[in-house]
Amino acid sequence: xxxxxxxxxxxxxxxxxxxxxxxxxxxxxxxxxxxxxxxxxxxxxxxxxxxxxxxxxxxxxxxxxxxxxxxxxxxxxxxxxxxxxxxxxxxxxxxxxxxxxxxxxxxxxxxxxxxxxxxxxxxxxxxxxxxxxxxxxxxxxxxxxxxxxxxxxxxxxxxxxxxxxxxxxxxxxxxxxxxxxxxxxxxxxxxxxxxxxxxxxxxxxxxxxxxxxxxxxxxxxxxxxxxxxxxxxxxxxxxxxxxxxxxxxxxxxxxxxxxxxxxxxxxxxxxxxxxxxxxxxxxxxxxxxxxxxxxxxxxxxxxxxxxxxxxxxxxxxxxxxxxxxxxxxxxxxxxxxxxxxxxxxxxxxxxxxxxxxxxxxxxxxxxxxxxxxxxxxxxxxxxxxxxxxxxxxxxxxxxxxxxx
Amino acid sequence: xxxxxxxxxxxxxxxxxxxxxxxxxxxxxxxxxxxxxxxxxxxxxxxxxxxxxxxxxxxxxxxxxxxxxxxxxxxxxxxxxxxxxxxxxxxxxxxxxxxxxxxxxxxxxxxxxxxxxxxxxxxxxxxxxxxxxxxxxxxxxxxxxxxxxxxxxxxxxxxxxxxxxxxxxxxxxxxxxxxxxxxxxxxxxxxxxxxxxxxxxxxxxxxxxxxxxxxxxxxxxxxxxxxxxxxxxxxxxxxxxxxxxxxxxxxxxxxxxxxxxxxxxxxxx
Numbered sequence: 001x002x003x004x005x006x007x008x009x010x011x012x013x014x015x016x017x018x019x020x021x022x023x024x025x026x027x028x029x030x031x032x033x034x035x036x037x038x039x040x041x042x043x044x045x046x047x048x049x050x051x052x053x054x055x056x057x058x059x060x061x062x063x064x065x066x067x068x069x070x071x072x073x074x075x076x077x078x079x080x081x082x083x084x085x086x087x088x089x090x091x092x093x094x095x096x097x098x099x100x101x102x103x104x105x106x107x108x109x110x111x112x113x114x115x116x117x118x119x120x121x122x123x124x125x126x127x128x129x130x131x132x133x134x135x136x137x138x139x140x141x142x143x144x145x146x147x148x149x150x151x152x153x154x155x156x157x158x159x160x161x162x163x164x165x166x167x168x169x170x171x172x173x174x175x176x177x178x179x180x181x182x183x184x185x186x187x188x189x190x191x192x193x194x195x196x197x198x199x200x201x202x203x204x205x206x207x208x209x210x211x212x213x214x215x216x217x218x219x220x221x222x223x224x225x226x227x228x229x230x231x232x233x234x235x236x237x238x239x240x241x242x243x244x245x246x247x248x249x250x251x252x253x254x255x256x257x258x259x260x261x262x263x264x265x266x267x268x269x270x271x272x273x274x275x276x277x278x279x280x281x282x283x284x285x286x287x288x289x290x291x292x293x294x295x296x297x298x299x300x301x302x303x304x305x306x307x308x309x310x311x312x313x314x315x316x317x318x319x320x321x322x323x324x325x326x327x328x329x330x331x332x333x334x335x336x337x338x339x340x341x342x343x344x345x346x347x348x349x350x351x352x353x354x355x356x357x358x359x360x361x362x363x364x365x366x367x368x369x370x371x372x373x374x375x376x377x378x379x380x381x382x383x384x385x386x387x388x389x390x391x392x393x394x395x396x397x398x399x400x401x402x403x404x
Numbered sequence: 405x406x407x408x409x410x411x412x413x414x415x416x417x418x419x420x421x422x423x424x425x426x427x428x429x430x431x432x433x434x435x436x437x438x439x440x441x442x443x444x445x446x447x448x449x450x451x452x453x454x455x456x457x458x459x460x461x462x463x464x465x466x467x468x469x470x471x472x473x474x475x476x477x478x479x480x481x482x483x484x485x486x487x488x489x490x491x492x493x494x495x496x497x498x499x500x501x502x503x504x505x506x507x508x509x510x511x512x513x514x515x516x517x518x519x520x521x522x523x524x525x526x527x528x529x530x531x532x533x534x535x536x537x538x539x540x541x542x543x544x545x546x547x548x549x550x551x552x553x554x555x556x557x558x559x560x561x562x563x564x565x566x567x568x569x570x571x572x573x574x575x576x577x578x579x580x581x582x583x584x585x586x587x588x589x590x591x592x593x594x595x596x597x598x599x600x601x602x603x604x605x606x607x608x609x610x611x612x613x614x615x616x617x618x619x620x621x622x623x624x625x626x627x628x629x630x631x632x633x634x635x636x637x638x639x640x641x642x643x644x645x646x647x648x649x650x651x652x653x654x655x656x657x658x659x660x661x662x663x664x665x666x667x668x669x670x671x672x673x
Contacts (some may be wrong), residue, residue, distance in 0.1 A: 031565055
């Protein structure tokens with residue numbers, strides 16, 4: 001049996017998390033990834049770099065983000081106490097900025113004047129455009145044409161920030177296609193361009209690097225739990241698309257065996273309908289996409305499946321390779337929340353706590369609600385409220401029959 | 405064990421001081437029933453090795469021309485298993501022209517490596533070039549490929565460092581595919597002088613034939629690259645002819661032959 005403490009020593013030198021991860025890319029990108037790995041490994045333990053990163057997180061992002069006790073909601077559910085890690089209060093409104101700050105600093109130190117990124121819901125695109133504006137880097141964002149349509153507000157935000165947004169018309173016109181197009185850009189402009197990947201997927205070293213930049217969430221949450229609850233929580237809950245906010249929260253708790261962890265995938269219309277974006281919950285076979293091996297939704301002939309979710313940010317057929325391993329060794333449980341339960345959680349938190357969550361984060365809330373109901377009032381759940389819901393108002397309004 | 409068809413073909417070309425002409429087409433484009441005919445047409449026009457693309461939903465290293473070819477092929481449901489059947493069918497009347505499957509790893513992962521190598525060998529496949537499987541990731545499966553007579557073809561790029569080039573040369577079989585430019589397939593034209601400069605140090609590292617792809621459009625570029633390389637690989641220029649004639653596929657063999665015939669003449673001149 002795998003000791004959980006061993007999990008913190010991954011990936012191995014080739015970027016593998018057990019059978020997952022790796023660096024499955026065309027040759028042109030291999031050198032860029034080797035360079036990136038070298039740059040990251042040298043800066044990871046560099047005190048000056050870390051100090052700059054920490055200063056930016058404090059003064060630009062506004063960290064630490066609070067751990068908030070959702071008392072009224074907890075009381076209504078009538079079970080465990082629910083605590084919200086308020087990543088929605090970060091500058092730009094989501095956890096994504098923790099990672100883009102780190103990668104943009106790396107881009108600057110590597111002397112790359114241009115950054116590119118893929119985005120689904122637009123949160124990562126906005127976070128990238130934001131740090132690019134601040135550092136004076138040229139910025140281009142790839143976004144599936146369908147997502148451009150359902151996330152108009154974020155598209156305009158990116159353009160205001162000076163980024164060029166390219167709608168991607170190929171394939172399913174969502175996040176995976178945006179990532180294909182960003183990889184095509186990178187392979188063409190690899191000399192002057194830094195690719196800021198927005199999640200814990202992609203070729204090595206991205207999954208490890210994005211995890212490390214995002215793990216500030218869990219480090220804070222762990223300290224805050226000890227201070228505010230007086231002990232570690234009984235469970236952590238976070239939504240999982242690629243899985244960056246979940247890894248950020250979970251990673252610093254990996255060795256705390258008494259803390260249960262649950263990743264909540266996008267159940268869409270229901271995992272049993274096939275219309276979902278939940279590769280782990282659905283036990284999708286292992287496959288290779290976007291540079292890493294992981295659980296991947298594909299048909300019997302290996303063509304990547306179209307995914308379905310109310311939230312653009314979770315609409316992805318794969319998942320970060322470290323999550324794949326955590327599922328296999330049983331450290332983290334993975335479940336799915338369906339669109340209707342997600343909307344209900346979105347409305348409830350808004351009305352009961354005055355906090356409007358992103359639809360992505362509402363997946364975690366929907367499952368936390370189910371969990372809490374079966375637990376005792378002296379038990380505690382920390383939910384990663386990974387982003388705020390302003391960007392989703394159009395989507396929700398449409399369901400209410402309103403158009404702006 | 406008999407010599408692999410790829411090695412045989414390059415040995416013969418070397419003896420004649422000729423350059424290899426290597427066309428790429430996407431299997432199942434514009435529809436599966438035409439592919440075997442196109443393969444024969446390519447051979448009739450002077451092709452030495454055939455690269456047969458396995459369509460994939462997410463062809464990350466390809467430009468719009470081959471992306472659309474994949475879409476056309478997938479619209480007709482072309483699966484890896486169908487592509488292997490096409491090779492088997494081609495082999496019924498051509499036992500000598502080497503066939504290399506080119507594509508992305510996931511269809512192979514999903515079929516399973518054991519099944520894939522067995523079926524590929526049965527069908528008469530000679531080499532495999534998986535764009536997203538560099539040698540580092542191939543080490544676990546390379547012996548399995550070799551056991552089934554499948555040569556592992558690898559890419560080299562302008563960004564490949566000398567250390568990586570040495571590794572790739574050590575693992576490569578059949579021939580090395582030198583990607584002439586930074587970019588996706590079907591991108592801008594290549595710089596022959598730059599290619600010549602980059603191939604020179606590789607000659608010191610390997611005896612494998614060095615073939616160049618990306619940016620070869622016509623007889624002129626083929627001939628220029630043929631001056632410095634052992635073979636030229638032409639993909640998007642052919643696939644765009646297939647796209648142009650997708651509504652009248654009976655015209656495609658002649659269109660392919662016209663492009664390849666020019667290149668063959670230019671290479672042999």
